[in-house]
Every structure is written in C-alpha cells, then in structure tokens.
Amino acid sequence: MPELPEVETIARGLRQSILGRRILSVTLGKTDFIDDPSALEQHLPGRRIAAVERYGKFMLLRLGQPDTTESSLSSAGGAANGDSVAGSLLVHLGMTGHIAPFPAAKPHEKHTHVCFLLDDGRELRYTDARRFGRMAYLEGSALEEELQEFGADPLVVSAEEFVAQVRGHRARIKALLLDQGVLRGVGNIYADESLWRARIHPARLGSRLTKKEAERLHHALRDILEKAIVLRGSSISDFLDAEGAPGEYQRHHRAYGREGKRCYRCGTLVRRAIVAGRSSYFCPRCQSQPRGFAMLPLPRRGKARKA
DNA sequence: CTTACGGCCTGGGTGC
DNA sequence: TGCACCCAGGCCGTAA
Numbered sequence A: 001m002p003e004l005p006e007v008e009t010i011a012r013g014l015r016q017s018i019l020g021r022r023i024l025s026v027t028l029g030k031t032d033f034i035d036d037p038s039a040l041e042q043h044l045p046g047r048r049i050a051a052v053e054r055y056g057k058f059m060l061l062r063l064g065q066p067d068t069t070e071s072s073l074s075s076a077g078g079a080a081n082g083d084s085v086a087g088s089l090l091v092h093l094g095m096t097g098h099i100a101p102f103p104a105a106k107p108h109e110k111h112t113h114v115c116f117l118l119d120d121g122r123e124l125r126y127t128d129a130r131r132f133g134r135m136a137y138l139e140g141s142a143l144e145e146e147l148q149e150f151g152a153d154p155l156v157v158s159a160e161e162f163v164a165q166v167r168g169h170r171a172r173i174k175a176l177l178l179d180q181g182v183l184r185g186v187g188n189i190y191a192d193e194s195l196w197r198a199r200i201h202p203a204r205l206g207s208r209l210t211k212k213e214a215e216r217l218h219h220a221l222r223d224i225l226e227k228a229i230v231l232r233g234s235s236i237s238d239f240l241d242a243e244g245a246p247g248e249y250q251r252h253h254r255a256y257g258r259e260g261k262r263c264y265r266c267g268t269l270v271r272r273a274i275v276a277g278r279s280s281y282f283c284p285r286c287q288s289q290p291r292g293f294a295m296l297p298l299p300r301r302g303k304a305r306k307a
Numbered sequence B: 001c002t003t004a005c006g007g008c009c010t011g012g013g014t015g016c
Numbered sequence C: 001t002g003c004a005c006c007c008a009g010g011c012c013g014t015a016a
Helices: A004-017 A038-041 A142-148 A159-167 A173-178 A188-198 A211-231
Strands: A023-028 A049-055 A058-064 A085-092 A097-103 A114-118 A122-128 A135-138 A273-277 A279-282
Touching: A004 A049, A004 A058, A004 A097, A004 A211, A023 A038, A038 A135, A085 A097, A085 A142, A135 A142, A159 A173, A159 A211, A173 A188, A173 A279, A188 A211, A188 A279
Parallel strands: none
Antiparallel strands: A023 A114, A049 A058, A058 A085, A085 A135, A097 A122, A114 A122, A273 A279
C-alpha cells in the first residue's frame, strides 16, 4: 500500500543510496508486471541513475544518456534537467512491492523479480509477492504521454485548483481522491484520514461539497501528507523503506483501520462501509452521511468475533 | 460524456 | 496440521 508518503520516503532513501550509480546489467524473473521486459534489458545496461523522483505513487528513475560520461554527472543530488535525460524507469510498488539495494552476494529474498547490477557491486532489487506493481522503461513522447495521464500533485496543487477539480465532478469524493487522473498519489489510507480531518463523509458527491468544505479538505490532505512524510509513511502491513525501517505515521491514524474504535473527536464508534469499491472508515457523527446513501451491511471480520 | 460496478490478477493472513 | 476464503490497488469491460 505504498501511497504518496511511502513512495516519497523510498525515493529519498534511494536518492541517498543509488543516485549516480551505473546499471551494468539486468536480470529478470517473472515479468508479467513489466510493460515491455525486453526494453529493460535493451536500454538499461550502461545507463546511469541521474535522478530519483516520485511521481504520484510512481518512482521515477531518470537515466542519463547512454553515452554519458563520468564528468557530466558531477553534481550528485543534482537536478537532472529535462534535456539531459533520455529515458526513465517507472516503478509502481502496487501493494507489496519493495525496491532497495543489496550486496550482490546476499541471497535473494523470496519473490525477487528484477535485479539491476550496479557499478559498485551492489544490486538494486525489486521484490513483489503479488506482482500488483508495475514497471516500465519509457522515453521521449511515450514517457510524456504516460505522465500526462495523471492529475496534480496534492502537495503542489493550489487551493483554487483543488476546489475546482473536486467540485467539477459528480462522483463521490472518496472516488475523486483515489482517482489518479484527478490527483496523483492519494490512496485509501490518506483519503480516509483527510476526509475524517475535514469532517466530510466519503460518499458525498464532489459537486455537492461547499467551497469551504473543499478548501478544508485540501488543507487537511496536504497537512496529513506532509506529516506522514516526516514520519516516513505508514507501516500497516509490511511497508519498509529503502533502508528496511518502518514508518511511524500509522500511530497517527484517526480513521483508517479503526472500525469499532472511538472517534478521537467525539467518541462515536468509527464505522466501515464500502465506498467507491473500497473499505472506507469514517465517524458517522462527525462526517454526516449524504441523503440517499444506503450503507450496505458488511461481513464481520477481524478477530473481534464474539459468537 | 461521466460515473458505477463487478471481476480479475496474486498470495499472506485468518478463521475454522 | 490443512484448507477455503477474504482482501488489497489498478485496470478493464459493461451498464446506466
């Protein structure tokens, strides 16, 4: 479940550990999550990792020109200006994806599907038990077109633009927050957390939010994402950053995963409902339900089973 | 056109 | 110990 804060955390870690390294070779295992596996084998060997960026929930490894020389990459951490990069490796971690460098001699952990041998003897490895992730090498117009499919970065978008986007759609606000074409990087956790903070029910329609509510949501979302980044993301199942350390933001969750627990604001029991096809956690008192929204009965789950 | 919904991919965790 | 089932995020096809 890496969402924006988790991917940002991993990107920062990789920036420290592999920026400027050259990829010597590529070894592939299962490839059904890779757009064009042969493109990786064809284009990556010899290329230098010129920048590590986050784009929504994607990790973007900007690669130097195939003929880039040592000297042209002098400034590590440096801004690889757009012209100097000819292509990028896009990595989406899906739910269970991990990417991190290891000593090449270290045995592969289970579900390792991609290995990039680096010029310092380490291997950048991608593991993904469920292979819900995605990997692709793209360059030129294909890269541009791919990136263009996505909406604004929630940390960058202005309040005006956010309000306009949200109120310009009739879909449920939860669906809008999750729609990567509207806003890039928000997933289930941070959607529910920001809606709780802004006191907006997930099933409300975007077009029916008041300007004030939409502004409140924008502020809540940005604030929560920034705090989550500081705490290196949320480790709810097995998320670990590139150094293998867990995040801490899960301790600050106010809605997500708290079904049956008391709302931090009013003490009402937090509920769970399926909204936009996803489990959604909310306080039924603080986040008043829109008219016409029938909450479907949910099967009991978890160990809180009292027969 | 926009939105809603079900199904699919996979395998770890859980209930029984 | 085994095993059926749930569920996750993104995507796609279909329906309204």
